[in-house]
Amino acid sequence: KEYRALADVLVKYPNIYIISDEIYEHILFSNTTNYSFARFDDMYNRTITVNGVSKAFAMTGWRVGYLGAPEWIAKACTKMQGQITSGTNCIAQIATITALNAPVSKIKYMVDEFKIRRDLILDLLSKIKGFELNIPEGAFYVFPDISYYFGKTIAGVKINNASDFSMLILEKANVATVTGEAFGQPDCIRISYATSQKLIIEAMKRISDLVSK
Known part of the structure; x- marks a missing residue:
């Protein structure tokens, strides 16, 4: 309800984009569930969801993060990221894919x-x-x-x-x-x-x- 109320305000300001940090989406207690802002149809194209594998999958030292965003934003981020850091090593990439494809029940x-x-x-x-x-x-x-x-x-x-x-x-x-x-x-x-x-x-x-x- 709080997210929806916030979205109702933000929808009036089309030049504002939302960065949703969901790094702890799987580490929740008391039957709490993570709700992604991008689930709202009217916010989907304005939401940049950032996440990684360092918390839920205990892969802190692997230094792997990722984002989900409209394609034009993702491409712009790729251009910037490519100029400020080197690529993630292939071992870390494969390990991350394995972690993300595994059932959440594994953790x-x-x-x-x-x-x-x-x-x-x-x-x-x-x-x-x-x-x-x-x-x-x-x-x-x-x-x-x-x-x-x-x-x-x-x-x-x-x-x-x-x-x-x-x-x-x-x-x-x-x-x-x-x-x-x-x-x-x-x-x-x-x-x-x-x-x-x-x-x-x-x-x-x-x-x-x-x-x-």
């Missing part, structure tokens, strides 16, 4: 595992004072609000913003996160749970021990 075990890790990290973070949580419905990140710590001093370091907090837990607890400022959410940090349950437990313990001092 269900990994999606199920991500959900287990999501629930685990949410449970552990909920026990750390000052972390405000929401429940992600897909991908493999949590995005807690940590503004509770702004203005406070931890381990001799004053926390003024999310960047300070991210650097603190990196330098003092050896846990890497990304400041929410990079995503337009300056009160948050992004934590990935694309790792083992053992490492998630250890990382959350380190954060908890640090902020409890």
Whole structure:
């Protein structure tokens, strides 16, 4: 409904094109389904769908992405791409074709595992004072609000913003996160749970021990 409402607005502005990033289309929880903007007939010729195999198929190092767009846009992108990077190696291309042609059920075990890790990290973070949580419905990140710590001093370091907090837990607890400022959410940090349950437990313990001092 939200997409359709947005499309109803965009249809009035024919010079606006839509870039739909669907890299996490298969990593979804709670019976959530991905809905592509290009499914709308009146948006089909104005939608550029971008995707890749690094997330759902765990082919991060292969560096393969692709797009679906009206032919004239795709050809223009090909001209530009050909001038700024070399071609994807043939092994990566064949592996990508195999991944995309395989049934989505082949990666269900990994999606199920991500959900287990999501629930685990949410449970552990909920026990750390000052972390405000929401429940992600897909991908493999949590995005807690940590503004509770702004203005406070931890381990001799004053926390003024999310960047300070991210650097603190990196330098003092050896846990890497990304400041929410990079995503337009300056009160948050992004934590990935694309790792083992053992490492998630250890990382959350380190954060908890640090902020409890």
